[in-house]
Amino acid sequence: xxxxxxxxxxxxxxxxxxxxxxxxxxxxxxxxxxxxxxxxxxxxxxxxxxxxxxxxxxxxxxxxxxxxxxxxxxxxxxxxxxxxxxxxxxxxxxxxxxxxxxxxxxxxxxxxxxxxxxxxxxxxxxxxxxxxxxxxxxxxxxxxxxxxxxxxxxxxxxxxxxxxxxxxxxxxxxxxxxxxxxxxxxxxxxxxxxxxxxxxxxxxxxxxxxxxxxxxxxxxxxxxxxxxxxxxxx
Numbered sequence: 104x105x106x107x108x109x110x111x112x113x114x115x116x117x118x119x120x121x122x123x124x125x126x127x128x129x130x131x132x133x134x135x136x137x138x139x140x141x142x143x144x145x146x147x148x149x150x151x152x153x154x155x156x157x158x159x160x161x162x163x164x165x166x167x168x169x170x171x172x173x174x175x176x177x178x179x180x181x182x183x184x185x186x187x188x189x190x191x192x193x194x195x196x197x198x199x200x201x202x203x204x205x206x207x208x209x210x211x212x213x214x215x216x217x218x219x220x221x222x223x224x225x226x227x228x229x230x231x232x233x234x235x236x237x238x239x240x241x242x243x244x245x246x247x248x249x250x251x252x253x254x255x256x257x258x259x260x261x262x263x264x265x266x267x268x269x270x271x272x273x274x275x276x277x278x279x280x281x282x283x284x285x286x287x288x289x290x291x292x293x294x295x296x297x298x299x300x301x302x303x304x305x306x307x308x309x310x311x312x313x314x315x316x317x318x319x320x321x322x323x324x325x326x327x328x329x330x331x332x333x334x335x336x337x
Contacts, residue, residue: 106328109148109222111249112139113242113259116156118316119183125157127183131317132190135260138322139227140196147326148222150252151229152245153187155179173237180241181206184231197226203235218252242300250307257304257311258325259296264315265333266295282334285311295335304337311335 114135121128139149158179161172181202188198199221201213210231211217221228233244249257263271264279266288271277285305288295295301295313304311314325314332324330 107147107255107326109150109252109254110142110326111150111152111245111252111254111257112322113245113257114151114153114183114187114316115259115261116154116158116179116183117262118260119153119187120157121317127157127186129190132187133194135187135316135322136191136194136196138320139191140194141323142326143196143225143227148225149227150218150248150254151184151187151227152241152248153180153183153229153231154241155183158182170237173233173239176241177204177233177235180233181210181231184229185209188227188229191227197224198229199226200229200231202230202232204232206232215251239299240297242296243303246296246300246303246307246309249309250303254309257309258322259311259313260316260322261313262316264318264331265313266293266335268293280333282336285335285337288335304335308337310337 119132120126121131142149155176159176184200188200191198200210201217202210203213218228230248233239233241234247245257266280266283267277269277285301289301312325312330312332312334314321314330318331325332
C-alpha cells in the first residue's frame with residue numbers, strides 16, 4: 104500500500120543524464136517511467152518537475168544577462184519534460200506537459216483545474232518552465248507546484264542519495280541524515296534546496312524526501328516508506 108496519495112516528483116537534470124552527465128540517458132528515464140507506472144497503477148497521483156542542469160546551469164558567460172540565462176534554463180526544462188513525458192507514454196502512462204507561459208502547441212497552460220482533470224484520468228502531469236519567472240530555481244518551482252496541487256510530499260530524485268552534513272564527494276566521512284528539519288537545513292546551510300524553496304516549504308508545511316534516483320526501485324520504495332534517502336520535515 105502506497106504511503107502517499109498524491110506526490111510531486113522532482114527530477115534533477117543531472118539525474119536524467121545518468122552516466123552521460125549531459126543530455127538524456129534513455130535507460131535512466133525508462134527505469135523512472137516504469138517505476139512511476141507502478142505508482143499510477145496503484146492509484147497514486149503524480150506530478151513531475153524536472154531541472155535543466157543536463158543542458159544549462161546558470162550563466163555560461165558574464166556577457167549573458169541573468170534574466171536571459173534563466174529563460175534559457177526554463178526552456179531546458181521544457182525540453183526535458185517533453186522528452187521524459189514521451190518515454191512515459193512509451194511504457195503506457197498517459198502524460199501531459201503544462202507550462203506557465205505559451206509554447207505554441209507543444210504544451211498546455213498551467214491551471215489547478217486542468218491538473219485536477221488530468222489526475223482524475225490517471226494522467227501524469229509534467230510541470231515545465233519553472234515558475235515562468237527569472238531568479239527562481241526549479242527547486243522553488245517544485246515546491247510551488249506541490250503546494251498548489253496539494254501534494255502529500257515532494258520526492259526529490261537526485262544523483263546523490265540524501266542529505267549529508269558535508270559534501271560526500273569531498274569528504275568521504277560525510278554523514279547522511281535519515282531525517283532532518285528544514286530549519287536545520289537552512290541554519291546549517293546544507294545546500295539541499297535554495298533558500299526561497301526552503302522557506303516556501305516551511306510556510307506551507309510541505310515535507311520532502313530526498314533520495315538517489317539511480318538506486319534500484321528508488322521511487323517506488325520511497326513512496327512505500329522504504330528508502331535510504333532523507334526525510335526533510337517542515
